[in-house]
Amino acid sequence: MGLIIGIVVAISYMIGFISNDLVENMLDDGTLIADSYSSQSEYVILSEVQNLVSSVYLRELPDQTELEYAAIRGMLESLNDPATFFIDPPVAQSESQALAGTYGGIGVLVKRIESGEFALFPFQESPSFKAGLRDNDILLKVNGISLTTDLTIDEVDQLLRGEVTDGNGVTVEIQSLSGETKEFFIEFEVINIPSVISRLTQEDESIGYLQILKFTSRTPEELETQLADLENLDISALILDLRNNSGGLLVESIEVADQFLEEGTIVIEKSRDDMTEFAASAGDDPLQVPIVILVNGRTASASELLAGALRDNDAGILMGQKTFGKGTVQQIFPLSDGSSIHITSAEWFTPNELSIAENGLEPDITLIPDESGRDVEFGEAVRYLQSILN
Numbered sequence: 001m002g003l004i005i006g007i008v009v010a011i012s013y014m015i016g017f018i019s020n021d022l023v024e025n026m027l028d029d030g031t032l033i034a035d036s037y038s039s040q041s042e043y044v045i046l047s048e049v050q051n052l053v054s055s056v057y058l059r060e061l062p063d064q065t066e067l068e069y070a071a072i073r074g075m076l077e078s079l080n081d082p083a084t085f086f087i088d089p090p091v092a093q094s095e096s097q098a099l100a101g102t103y104g105g106i107g108v109l110v111k112r113i114e115s116g117e118f119a120l121f122p123f124q125e126s127p128s129f130k131a132g133l134r135d136n137d138i139l140l141k142v143n144g145i146s147l148t149t150d151l152t153i154d155e156v157d158q159l160l161r162g163e164v165t166d167g168n169g170v171t172v173e174i175q176s177l178s179g180e181t182k183e184f185f186i187e188f189e190v191i192n193i194p195s196v197i198s199r200l201t202q203e204d205e206s207i208g209y210l211q212i213l214k215f216t217s218r219t220p221e222e223l224e225t226q227l228a229d230l231e232n233l234d235i236s237a238l239i240l241d242l243r244n245n246s247g248g249l250l251v252e253s254i255e256v257a258d259q260f261l262e263e264g265t266i267v268i269e270k271s272r273d274d275m276t277e278f279a280a281s282a283g284d285d286p287l288q289v290p291i292v293i294l295v296n297g298r299t300a301s302a303s304e305l306l307a308g309a310l311r312d313n314d315a316g317i318l319m320g321q322k323t324f325g326k327g328t329v330q331q332i333f334p335l336s337d338g339s340s341i342h343i344t345s346a347e348w349f350t351p352n353e354l355s356i357a358e359n360g361l362e363p364d365i366t367l368i369p370d371e372s373g374r375d376v377e378f379g380e381a382v383r384y385l386q387s388i389l390n
Contacts, residue, residue, distance in 0.1 A: 089338035105161035141173035208235035215248025247301025291316030300324035308350035327356030
């Protein structure tokens with residue numbers, strides 16, 4: 001069982017990078033469009049081998065489904081494309097749940113600031129926000145245990161999650177911006193993860209901070225709301241954080257880029273038979289402030305599309321580390337037994353016709369990440385924008 005869970009987690013992690021810019025090909029009832037390759041007569045040699053193995057193989061054979069899955073995987077592996085792959089039903093279900101963006105916890109984003117401390121940013125209307133936690137509260141203890149500097153953000157985040165049952169939760173001790181130490185017991189609830197969060201930076205309230213966690217169907221609407229809130233606060237500059245954003249839905253990422261651009265090309269998509277150029281909508285009134293876009297090696301897929309579109313249109317500069325290099329589009333085909341297949345159907349290019357696939361985006365300002373996990377990139381972005389504003 002542990003091995004199966006490990007495989008599910010590993011494949012889910014891989015999917016985060018290579019199964020993002022997605023388009024589904026289904027009829028309204030969920031069945032697939034039939035194609036000319038479904039007939040077994042196309043696979044004469046395969047049928048011969050199957051008959052021979054069934055007749056003479058010494059040991060017990062796997063069941064028919066396992067043999068069929070193995071044949072499918074072998075066929076797809078011959079394409080030499082890691083983004084085209086087969087997922088059996090349990091993993092397909094796990095992927096679906098992961099894309100749903102829900103978990104049991106207190107609803108807070110954990111960040112390690114330049115001082116090395118763990119700062120908390122509660123989601124609006126989450127259990128942590130309702131309990132009294134506020135942006136930039138420093139997490140000191142979890143269930144009475146002091147946090148050590150060798151803990152990672154992921155490890156701290158897991159301490160703040162758990163099963164949603166009556167009375168189950170976590171006790172946190174925090175230090176507020178005023179320096180006051182407080183303790184809270186917060187019950188776990190089902191958390192719907194927002195795809196966009198924003199705030200003013202504590203270091204300079206004229207600089208806005210906006211992070212896109214993943215591109216979902218909700219992202220364009222969430223971004224529009226968050227950008228309007230920041231504009232109402234009269235910001236003079238913006239940090240757009242795309243670090244660790246593994247991508248998501250293609251159409252939504254184009255809509256997001258459109259909100260930052262008044263004109264120009266957003267992305268060029270090339271399929272086997274066609275080339276399509278997506279352009280910004282005329283007449284939009286985007287945010288007119290200097291923008292630093294934070295990227296790293298886990299900035300992939302749709303987030304690379306956005307970063308490339310803004311830089312090529314001179315709407316922002318990239319700061320951080322080279323991005324992942326995922327520049328292809330996959331179509332997801334659910335199969336009749338609950339499994340699914342992801343097939344690469346197109347490649348996209350930045351407005352300057354730069355291919356992202358396997359290359360990634362080189363930042364305009366390259367920064368070496370801190371080994372202890374301190375967020376030095378954020379601090380450098382603040383200082384860079386302050387130098388421009390001053």
